[in-house]
Amino acid sequence: MLCALGAAVCFGTATVLQAIAARAAAATGPGGDVALLWRALRQWRYLAGLALDGLGFVLQILALRSVPIYAVGAALAASLAVTAVVAARLLRVRLSRVEWAAVGVVCAGLALLGLASGAEGDGAGPAWLRWALVGAVAGVLLLGVAGGRLPERGRALALGLGAGLGFGVVEVAVRLIDGLTPAALFTNPAAYALLLGGGAAFLLLTSALQRGSVTTATAGLVLGETVAPALIGVVWLGDRTRPGLGWLAVLGFAVAVAGALALSRFGEAPVESADRVAARK
Structure with a gap:
């Protein structure tokens, strides 16, 4: 489960870093997709994001070989909560009370899943x-x-x-x-x-x-x-749960996914905020 959560942290943080780097590359001049990608690859934030994606994929594989798929899937959806928190810090994105509550809901759902999940089937x-x-x-x-x-x-x-x-x-x-x-x-x-x-x-x-x-x-x-x-x-x-805790796993899964859906706008880092940060850097 720690590997699954680590993958979520890697993927969520990589989204923000790559958004900042990609938009900074676009701001330095015109060009096609290849030129923009080349300029992005010369920025440490983009490379750091790629490295985090790679590490996240390895952690995801390790998690899938150890815990049920339903637990890993819910944890990966929680990467949206990570992106929201990192965007609030690095991009100065203002989260509403509902969105902060959604972050808490995701964490609560994952905690329930962690308690109820059994071993990999x-x-x-x-x-x-x-x-x-x-x-x-x-x-x-x-x-x-x-x-x-x-x-x-x-x-x-x-x-x-x-x-x-x-x-x-x-x-x-x-x-x-x-x-x-x-x-x-x-x-x-x-x-x-x-x-x-x-x-x-x-x-x-x-x-x-x-x-x-x-x-x-x-x-x-x-x-x-x-x-x-x-x-x-x-x-x-x-895939099974711990004895007698099937209901808790279903509840935790539903809660974590519902919280992630509430944070869907963070599937990509906010454009305007990323542009401002890129301009400052």
């Missing part, structure tokens, strides 16, 4: 589940194509949901990889689903944040990466 899942993950990636891409043609609000929700489902594929695939030798990886469809699902998720999330409401896209992301993977973990992979 030992189920290997049915053989078809690995191939189903590959099919799910294809479905995510089709959802992205269809969602890109919708009006703005519907587009952001569809793309965000698709990104969440892609990240959910990654969460489940990690549990279905039972060997790290080249032979084991090359013959396991879950390994391909992990790579394709992660790539598709990043693609759809980037498109969602650029072409629609950040709040709506992030809400779809949170729902997609938490609910479906949690159900798969419980139904097919043997």
Whole structure:
């Protein structure tokens, strides 16, 4: 659970650092995506954000190999609370009382989950589940194509949901990889689903944040990466709670996800505040 929380801290902090660096790069002059990326990569904040993303991914994998998927998914959604707190400190973003309350709600939900979560399930899942993950990636891409043609609000929700489902594929695939030798990886469809699902998720999330409401896209992301993977973990992979505490786990999961949804606007650091900080630096 500490690894899952550490991943949330890494992802949430990286969002703010990369927002500051990316907008500082854009302020130094015009250019295409490649030129802007190159200028961003020359800033320590962007590199620090990438390093935190990498560390967060490692911690996420470790957590998924140790605790149930539902606990890890809720903890990763809590990265929005981390982004909100870091943005309040570094970007001088003013959080409303409702948003501060949402941060507290997320923390309370995670505390309940920590108390109720059992060990990682030992189920290997049915053989078809690995191939189903590959099919799910294809479905995510089709959802992205269809969602890109919708009006703005519907587009952001569809793309965000698709990104969440892609990240959910990654969460489940990690549990279905039972060997790290080249032979084991090359013959396991879950390994391909992990790579394709992660790539598709990043693609759809980037498109969602650029072409629609950040709040709506992030809400779809949170729902997609938490609910479906949690159900798969419980139904097919043997994830359970501590004896007699199933109700507490359900409550903690619902509370943490609800708090994250209330903080959906922090799916991307606020533009104006980031621009002011970048200008000062």
